[in-house]
Amino acid sequence: MTVWNVMYEDWQLECCGDRFAVGDEVTWQLLVDATASKREWAAELAVIEGPVESAGGGPVVSSGGVTVPWTGTGAWPPRLHLKGLLKVERHGGKWPRTTGVVRGIQVVSQGYREENLVPGERRLRPVDRCPKRFAHVGRAAAGEKLRREETGVLVALEVVE
Structure with missing residues (x-):
């Protein structure tokens, strides 16, 4: 079994996600966001490496019990490193889902100055159950230069390989 860190963004959950708790089995479509800041997310970044295969919704890569879409172009390489x-x-789109057991949940809050994300101002708060709604603050509190927004949850997801 492998434990993966998975970000479930606030807008995805609030729109059409179901609440879950530590210990629940969940089934989700996952993808790799290669644009995530290596500085901010260093410990949470995943490496998915394996052959590109065809699935109902298009080409996918599977590794360590996780399946993600391959969004590259050109000829398929024999192995892919995401x-x-x-x-x-x-x-x-539609691609195979990943099923696992939730082993941990942390609400992610991020500091912003005006509309810009402030590096190094990410906070994680452990919870037993995922909230359905997140704290969104339109501006900084009186006397503060930094405003804090809850941007989703970071889930420790244990999957069977």
Whole structure:
């Protein structure tokens, strides 16, 4: 069994996600966000490496019990190496889902100055159950330069390989 860190963004959950708790079995479509900041997410970045295969919704790569879509172009390589943040995708195409057991949940909050994300201002707060709604603050509190937004949950997902 392998434990993967998976980001479930606030808007995805609030739109059409179901609440879950530590110990629950879940089935999600996952993808690799290669644009995630290596500085901010260093410990959570996943490496998915394996052969590109054909699935009902298009080419996918499977590794360590996780299946993600291959979004590259050109000829298929015999093996593919994807690195980035695993994310739940509720609004994309159709590809095989990943099933696992939730071993941990942390609410992610991020500091912003005006509309810009502030590096190093990410906070994680452990919870036993995923919230359905997240704290969204339109501006900084009085006397503060930094505003904090809850941007989703980071889930420790244990999958069978």
